[in-house]
Structures are given as structure tokens and as C-alpha cells.
Amino acid sequence: MGKKVLIVGLGLIGSSLALAIKKEHPNVKIIGLDIQKSSEEFALKRGMIDEIGGKLEDVAPISDVILLCSPVETVKSQLVKLSKLPLQSNVLISDVGSVKKEIVDTANVLGLKNFIGGHPMAGSHKSGVSAGDERLFENAYYILTPQKDTIKEKIEELQTLLSGTKAKFVTLESEEHDKITGMLSHLPHVIAAGLVNQSKEFNEQHQGAKRLAAGGFRDLTRIASSDPRMWTDILLNNKEVLFELIEEWQEVMNGVKKWLKMENQEAIFEFFATAKKTRNQMPVHKEGALPAFYDLFVDVPDIPGVIAEVTGILGKHELSLVNLKILETREDIFGILQLTFKRQGDLKRAMEILRNETSYLCYEE
Numbered sequence: 001m002g003k004k005v006l007i008v009g010l011g012l013i014g015s016s017l018a019l020a021i022k023k024e025h026p027n028v029k030i031i032g033l034d035i036q037k038s039s040e041e042f043a044l045k046r047g048m049i050d051e052i053g054g055k056l057e058d059v060a061p062i063s064d065v066i067l068l069c070s071p072v073e074t075v076k077s078q079l080v081k082l083s084k085l086p087l088q089s090n091v092l093i094s095d096v097g098s099v100k101k102e103i104v105d106t107a108n109v110l111g112l113k114n115f116i117g118g119h120p121m122a123g124s125h126k127s128g129v130s131a132g133d134e135r136l137f138e139n140a141y142y143i144l145t146p147q148k149d150t151i152k153e154k155i156e157e158l159q160t161l162l163s164g165t166k167a168k169f170v171t172l173e174s175e176e177h178d179k180i181t182g183m184l185s186h187l188p189h190v191i192a193a194g195l196v197n198q199s200k201e202f203n204e205q206h207q208g209a210k211r212l213a214a215g216g217f218r219d220l221t222r223i224a225s226s227d228p229r230m231w232t233d234i235l236l237n238n239k240e241v242l243f244e245l246i247e248e249w250q251e252v253m254n255g256v257k258k259w260l261k262m263e264n265q266e267a268i269f270e271f272f273a274t275a276k277k278t279r280n281q282m283p284v285h286k287e288g289a290l291p292a293f294y295d296l297f298v299d300v301p302d303i304p305g306v307i308a309e310v311t312g313i314l315g316k317h318e319l320s321l322v323n324l325k326i327l328e329t330r331e332d333i334f335g336i337l338q339l340t341f342k343r344q345g346d347l348k349r350a351m352e353i354l355r356n357e358t359s360y361l362c363y364e365e
């Protein structure tokens with residue numbers, strides 16, 4: 001019989017891992033557990049998991065592998081719970097939390113020897129089980145932060161289990177991990193959220209301004225749509241690193257302010273020239289995970305039944321959506337439907353079909 005793998009937290013990351021594991025290891029039995037019953041049922045119905053786990057204390061002791069895929073603060077309390085349970089002596093425990101030092105230190109203090117910190121460097125601003133995608137981690141880096149005495153075989157066991165992710169594994173010290181992700185992930189999320197909040201106040205004073213936001217604002221602020229609970233946990237668990245980074249960021253902004261005051265053309269030019277050169281050389285351009293979602297926008301008239309009409313057409317052509325959102329009504333005439341697909345091919349087909357079968361304006365951004 002195959003291994004029993006328990007996945008705790010069936011959101012975006014947990015369900016995507018479940019799919020990737022199942023694909024590569026069909027004999028593995030995946031047991032799923034979530035505080036949201038609807039997520040457990042969705043995952044079971046879609047074949048992401050083989051069984052719903054019930055209570056952690058009942059199912060953890062019979063599991064060969066336990067993957068904690070909940071928010072960072074919850075992972076820490078789940079480690080405490082696990083440390084009190086009669087787990088199998090060779091159980092492998094890992095997590096996917098975006099911060100590593102606090103989690104690895106917790107496992108270490110609790111004496112959970114077979115715990116290996118993990119963090120797939122891929123994700124999305126979308127969350128929840130319905131966003132799960134077996135290809136989410138393809139080509140992405142998957143960081144592992146083993147403890148000093150973790151045996152090599154356990155690391156290999158984890159990598160083999162996760163081979164279906166098609167991610168590239170790298171090993172880091174947890175402290176180094178938090179410094180790097182602080183700079184490349186956590187600070188950018190703080191800046192994006194700050195910018196969107198600043199623009200909210202601005203928009204209240206300048207009616208209609210938000211409609212004019214174009215590519216620059218969109219590219220810089222997509223991640224401001226991420227889950228606030230997840231990001232609260234991340235910030236509070238990486239605060240020392242973020243103190244420093246935020247201070248450096250403030251210095252950068254002060255520099256720009258000073259050059260503007262002095263009309264220092266050369267310094268301003270150099271600021272943008274350095275950024276352009278650096279950004280163009282960064283591997284973020286060439287590698288990294290595939291974008292996980294594709295949004296199609298449809299301008300529809302503000303009349304009853306229009307959503308059913310659009311989804312009905314897509315259903316007839318067996319095109320399934322990850323998400324559907326109604327964006328703000330424009331000028332009391334149009335509403336904008338945001339239809340999210342997992343595959344670009346599906347988006348293209350949907351656009352063609354809707355253009356043929358309706359008169360609505362369909363576009364990608």
C-alpha cells in the first residue's frame with residue numbers, strides 16, 4: 001500500500017500540492033483536512049484528496065507524511081499540537097509557510113526532528129481550494145530549510161514526494177531565507193498595499209480617477225489583492241527583517257524627494273537607469289513559475305440574466321472558470337465581468353466564442 005500523506009490546509013497551496021503529488025504518485029493516499037468543511041468537500045469531490053481527515057489528533061498518528069499548508073501563525077500552533085501526539089517514529093513533517101525562522105525554531109524547540117521547513121516560491125493573489133492548480137509550482141524555486149541534524153534521506157524523501165511539482169529545490173538557512181523573501185516578496189507586498197491604500201484616499205478626493213489607472217498601476221499592485229490574513233501572519237513573523245527593509249525603503253524615497261527639491265536631473269536619471277539595467281538582468285524575466293491565472297474581461301449591459309447568459313455559453317463549450325467577479329458598474333450602463341481561467345488556451349477560446357455569440361466587448365488586460 002502507498003504512503004499516507006496528510007495535508008492540513010486545503011487552500012491554494014495545499015490543494016495545488018495535493019494535485020501535484022497525486023499526479024506523480026497515484027498510489028499515495030492523500031488525506032485532507034481544513035477548518036472549512038466546504039473546502040474539504042470540494043477537494044474530495046474534485047479528486048484532489050482521497051479522504052477527509054476529521055481531527056488532527058486522530059489522523060496525524062497514522063500518517064507517514066504531514067504537510068502543513070495553513071497560515072504561518074497556524075502552522076506554529078499545529079506544530080505544538082503535533083509534538084504532543086503519538087506520531088510514527090519516522091514521520092516526515094513539512095510546511096509551506098512564507099516565513100521560515102519562526103517555524104523552524106518552533107519545530108526545533110519542540111524536538112520535532114523530522115521537520116523540514118519548506119516554501120514554494122510560487123503562488124498567487126488568489127486563495128482557496130478552487131484556485132488549486134497542479135502546475136502552479138512548475139519551474140519555480142522550492143526552498144527547503146532543514147534543521148542542522150536533518151538526515152539526507154529525509155530531504156530526499158520530501159523531494160521525491162514533491163517531484164510532481166516540477167519545481168527546483170534549493171536549500172537555505174531559515175534566517176537567510178527570511179532576509180531574501182523579506183526583500184523580494186514581503187517588502188513588495190507592503191509597498192503594493194500601501195500604494196493602493198494611498199490611492200484610495202486620493203480617489204475619494206478625485207472622483208473618477210481610478211478608472212484611469214493603467215498598466216503601471218496594475219502591474220505594481222496585483223499582489224495587493226492577496227489574502228490579508230496570510231500577510232498579517234507573514235509580516236508579524238518577519239518583523240526584524242522588515243524593520244530594516246522599510247527603513248531602507250524610506251531612505252530611498254527621501255533621496256528621490258531631495259533630488260526633486262534640488263531639481264537634480266542627473267541623480268533622477270541615474271535612479272531610473274540603474275533600475276532599468278538591474279530589472280532587465282534579473283532572472284525574474286526569464287524563469288520562474290508560469291502565471292497561474294488568466295483574466296478575461298467582458299463589458300456587459302446592466303440587465304438581469306446577463307451573467308447566466310455568459311456562463312451558460314462557456315458551460316456549453318465545456319470551458320470552466322476558476323473565478324467570476326463583477327467589477328464596478330461603469331457610468332450606470334456597463335458592468336465588467338472578470339472571468340478567470342487556469343489556462344491561457346481556455347481564455348483565448350472563451351474570448352473567441354463570446355465575441356462570436358454575443359455583442360459584448362471582450363478583452364485581456
Ligand SMILES: NC(=O)c1ccc[n+]([C@@H]2O[C@H](COP(=O)([O-])OP(=O)(O)OC[C@H]3O[C@@H](n4cnc5c(N)ncnc54)[C@H](O)[C@@H]3O)[C@@H](O)[C@H]2O)c1
Pocket residue numbers: 008009010011012013014033034035036039069070071072074096097098099119120121122123124125126127128129227230234
Ligand atoms: N499564496 C501564495 O502565494 C503562497 C505562496 C507560497 C507559500 N504560501 C504560504 O502557504 C500557506 C497557505 O497559503 P495559501 O495561499 O494556500 O492560503 P489559502 O487561504 O488559500 O489556504 C489556507 C487554508 O488553510 C486553512 N486553514 C486555516 N487554519 C486552519 C486550521 N487551523 N486547520 C486546518 N486548516 C486551516 C484555510 O481554511 C485555508 O483553506 C501560508 O502559510 C502562506 O504563507 C502562500
Ligand SMILES: O=C(O)C(=O)C[C@]1(C(=O)O)C=C[C@@H](O)C=C1
Pocket residue numbers: 097098120121122123124125126184185186223226
Ligand atoms: O504571485 C504572487 O501573487 C505572489 O505574491 C507569490 C509570492 C511572491 O512572489 O511574493 C507570495 C508569497 C509566497 O510566499 C511566495 C510567492
